[in-house]
Amino acid sequence: MNCTMENLKLLEGVYQPSQGSSVDELASPALLVDLDGLQSNINRMMDLFKDTSVNVRPHMKTGKSSQIAALLKTSGATGVCVTKVSEAAVMFAGGIDDILITSPVAHAVTAWWLAMLLQRGAKIRIVLDSKETTDVLSSALKDAKVESMEVLIDINVGQNRTGVIPGQPALDLANYIAAKGNLAIKGCQGYEGHLQMMGDLDEKKRLNRIAMKQLVSTAELLRSAGHEIAVVTTGGTGTCRLCAEVAGVTEVQPGSFIFMDDTYARAIGSDNFNNALFVMATVVSRPAEDKVTIDAGWKSLSMDSGPAKPFNNAWTYQAAGDEHGYLTGDGVENLQIGERVLVVPSHIDTTVALHEVYYVMQAGKLVDIWPIEARGRVQ
Numbered sequence: 001m002n003c004t005m006e007n008l009k010l011l012e013g014v015y016q017p018s019q020g021s022s023v024d025e026l027a028s029p030a031l032l033v034d035l036d037g038l039q040s041n042i043n044r045m046m047d048l049f050k051d052t053s054v055n056v057r058p059h060m061k062t063g064k065s066s067q068i069a070a071l072l073k074t075s076g077a078t079g080v081c082v083t084k085v086s087e088a089a090v091m092f093a094g095g096i097d098d099i100l101i102t103s104p105v106a107h108a109v110t111a112w113w114l115a116m117l118l119q120r121g122a123k124i125r126i127v128l129d130s131k132e133t134t135d136v137l138s139s140a141l142k143d144a145k146v147e148s149m150e151v152l153i154d155i156n157v158g159q160n161r162t163g164v165i166p167g168q169p170a171l172d173l174a175n176y177i178a179a180k181g182n183l184a185i186k187g188c189q190g191y192e193g194h195l196q197m198m199g200d201l202d203e204k205k206r207l208n209r210i211a212m213k214q215l216v217s218t219a220e221l222l223r224s225a226g227h228e229i230a231v232v233t234t235g236g237t238g239t240c241r242l243c244a245e246v247a248g249v250t251e252v253q254p255g256s257f258i259f260m261d262d263t264y265a266r267a268i269g270s271d272n273f274n275n276a277l278f279v280m281a282t283v284v285s286r287p288a289e290d291k292v293t294i295d296a297g298w299k300s301l302s303m304d305s306g307p308a309k310p311f312n313n314a315w316t317y318q319a320a321g322d323e324h325g326y327l328t329g330d331g332v333e334n335l336q337i338g339e340r341v342l343v344v345p346s347h348i349d350t351t352v353a354l355h356e357v358y359y360v361m362q363a364g365k366l367v368d369i370w371p372i373e374a375r376g377r378v379q
């Protein structure tokens with residue numbers, strides 16, 4: 001017998017934690033959201049910009065859930081960002097009606113997918129940074145009989161990942177895009193990803209000013225050539241406040257603030273954003289007096305930013321393979337086999353992408369389970 005979805009469904013209910021369950025009633029490893037911590041992070045971010053003209057469009061590459069997107073929208077977000085077309089599809093299916101794809105699409109298959117979403121009424125914008133991506137998108141829209149699509153010019157402000165060179169090359173691209181007839185330029189994006197984790201605040205401010213100058217002066221150049229540049233979008237959790245101080249920036253797109261992670265918190269200080277995401281694991285064995293093994297390894301805690309951080313500051317976590325990890329440090333000798341422990345991910349985005357659901361906790365009780373619908377959606 002194959003493990004079909006049908007067969008799996010027959011087993012539903014065998015393990016189904018319900019509202020009011022405690023952490024102890026959940027199978028581990030489990031991805032726990034501290035709902036009050038999440039809401040307080042969202043409120044804090046919205047408060048930072050509430051008396052300004054700068055909009056907040058959070059990046060859902062972090063949360064990957066339409067429920068979190070909806071919570072952000074109810075709390076004042078203008079719309080959301082995603083990186084991939086497949087993530088945009090999730091947001092659209094979840095009722096989110098204002099989506100910016102922050103990376104260009106370079107292949108006809110994905111451009112067609114995007115055109116199909118537009119054909120079905122999705123309000124999606126995308127960034128473009130080359131003639132090639134412009135051609136691919138314009139043709140897909142024509143083939144799908146979608147009259148036009150709104151786009152932003154992606155400007156390289158120093159991260160050197162995507163983006164056209166600021167100034168004249170950006171203007172040349174804007175003219176090329178406008179000549180297509182089915183692409184309507186609405187603004188510019190310039191994401192300074194290389195500065196997010198910079199700890200030296202003075203140096204960060206200096207480099208951020210340079211990056212923002214490139215962005216807003218290019219926006220001005222495009223405007224003076226007759227292009228409509230209503231949106232100038234930029235910034236992540238580590239820079240959004242600095243970006244918003246620059247005249248001409250209309251929108252920020254932070255993502256990590258919703259949960260924070262150990263690497264971000266160490267780089268920029270907790271900055272009144274809480275750790276609101278934990279992996280709950282279980283002690284499964286004791287290989288030595290001063291060391292225990294827990295059931296969370298690379299498959300539940302990402303390692304691209306180094307080892308995760310146990311919630312108990314006296315302990316250290318070290319991965320011990322796909323499914324296991326070690327805890328060492330003061331007090332570990334008192335842990336019992338079967339006992340639960342909390343671990344703070346070192347990188348939330350890549351940890352979230354390993355899990356199927358969020359277990360949403362409040363006052364120690366399970367209040368909801370949110371599917372991570374965009375997990376695995378990397379296309």
Ligand SMILES: Cc1ncc(COP(=O)(O)O)c(C=O)c1O
Nearest residue numbers: 059102191236237253254255256
């Ligand atoms: C284009 C873009 N905007 C915004 C963000 C959000 O940044 P952060 O997670 O640092 O808040 C990212 C993150 O990688 C990004 O790629």
